Amino acid sequence: MHSGNEIQIRQREQLLAKLRASFPALSPQFQAAARFMLDHPQEVSICSMRTIAAQAGVQPATLVRLAQSLGYDGWQGIREIFVAAVRSGPQPYANRAKKIVRSSSASRMLADMVEAQHRNLDLxxxxxxxxxxxxxxxxxxxxxxxxxxxxxxxxxxxxxxxxxxxxxxxxxxxxxxxxxxxxxxxxxxxxxxxxxxxxxxxxxxxxxxxxxxxxxxxxxxxxxxxxxxxxxxxxxxxxxxxxxxxxxxxxxxxxxxxxxxxxxxxxxxxxxxxxxxxxxxxxxxxxxxxxxxxxxx
The missing domain is CATH 3.40.50.10490 (Glucose-6-phosphate isomerase like protein; domain 1)
Structure with missing residues (x-):
């Protein structure tokens, strides 16, 4: 079973993978927009549509049409995927360390660590x-x-x-x-x-x-x-x-x-x-x- 975090990150990765696969067939304007999204995924989650369009060198309407061509109602549908992925992304090391200090026992940590390494190696x-x-x-x-x-x-x-x-x-x-x-x-x-x-x-x-x-x-x-x-x-x-x-x-x-x-x-x-x-x-x-x-x- 996958956690909500994994699902949200995977949705963003699937969207970006779809953009990469379809990139050669896109129009020049769509390619410019897609290139910015692929090269700067973090900025998609924090910048306005107008800012992203300006940095990509396209009109805001191009982002809307690109989103619709990918099956979304508009740009907001794409942006929500990037926002969710960032929110569920890696936490700062210090925040994770605080949780360990508060809640982990040595025996539990050993079991969790071994299980995590097994999963990583299986992948x-x-x-x-x-x-x-x-x-x-x-x-x-x-x-x-x-x-x-x-x-x-x-x-x-x-x-x-x-x-x-x-x-x-x-x-x-x-x-x-x-x-x-x-x-x-x-x-x-x-x-x-x-x-x-x-x-x-x-x-x-x-x-x-x-x-x-x-x-x-x-x-x-x-x-x-x-x-x-x-x-x-x-x-x-x-x-x-x-x-x-x-x-x-x-x-x-x-x-x-x-x-x-x-x-x-x-x-x-x-x-x-x-x-x-x-x-x-x-x-x-x-x-x-x-x-x-x-x-x-």
Whole structure:
């Protein structure tokens, strides 16, 4: 059974997905309006129809006609979907933390957490095999792979970078240390792939990475919490994963599982060459003393 929150968010995502699918057949005016809705879904819920029309470069009547073409009586029907989705969206971390402090016991929290992680992993298990294969193909064919994930998404991005580097050298992690993100992004070229990781609230840095990759002509793979997230809308391949958690902070368990699944597929795709590279990396780690010696007692 789905909660009211999930249903409202899903309705908005279905509407946006419908817009994306029908976009090529829309008139130029409808395309301008639809593009604004797809690129700025949060603003649809808080701005007036006239403001949205002005920012999209169309007349207010265009928004009304677009809504009617999608089966709504008028613009208000569409706006209500966006408003409901925002109201039921992720709560600020501090608000969720207050609820935990007030009401959760250790035993209840353990059970709820394990159940939530099971659900998240079950949802990942149902990911489209075609999307996973496409992601692996894009990565394998890339001249260079850049990986980006900031703040809470960083552990997922780092996991992919760390393991992928064990059997492929042409992989880098975009960090932006000391304000150097623009410098790193200037190195992107059309033969590269950007692997972007993000979930709500979406960081400004990841949006900049995706925009720069698109401008450079790179292919983009988005590992994200929604098929219509800001990075998904600009991606060539989308791998959605759930971040639901009873805790105050989103869960990254399914995101890590996604990366591990993809790494296994990449290793299998590269075959013996990848195995040899992995053996060499492992041997070097042991030789340089990266690991503590095994206890022989």
């Amino acid at each position: 990942w298990r149902n990911v489209s095999p075609e999307a996973l294969s496409k992601a692996a193909d894009l990565l394998a064919a890339a001249s260079h792979v850049s990986i980006a994930g900031f703040r809470a998404c960083y552990p997922i991005a780092f996991s992919l970078h760390y393991v992928y580097r064990l059997f492929r050298n042409s992989v880098s992690l975009l960090r932006g240390d000391a304000g150097t993100l623009e410098m790193e992004l200037r190195a992107l070229n059309p033969k590269d792939v950007l692997f972007a990781v993000s979930f709500a609230p979406y960081s400004r840095e990841i949006i900049r990475c995706v925009d720069a990759a698109r401008a450079a002509g790179c292919k983009i793979i988005a590992l994200t919490d929604s098929s219509v997230s800001p990075i998904a809308l600009k991606a060539d391949c989308v791998l959605p994963f759930s971040v639901e958690s009873p805790s105050f902070f989103p869960s990254i368990a399914a995101g890590v599982a996604a990366v591990e699944t993809l790494l296994a597929q990449l290793l299998a795709k590269q075959g013996r060459g990848a195995v040899k590279a992995l053996e060499a990396a492992e041997g070097q780690l042991h030789e340089t003393g990266a690991y503590a010696p095994a206890d022989k007692s």
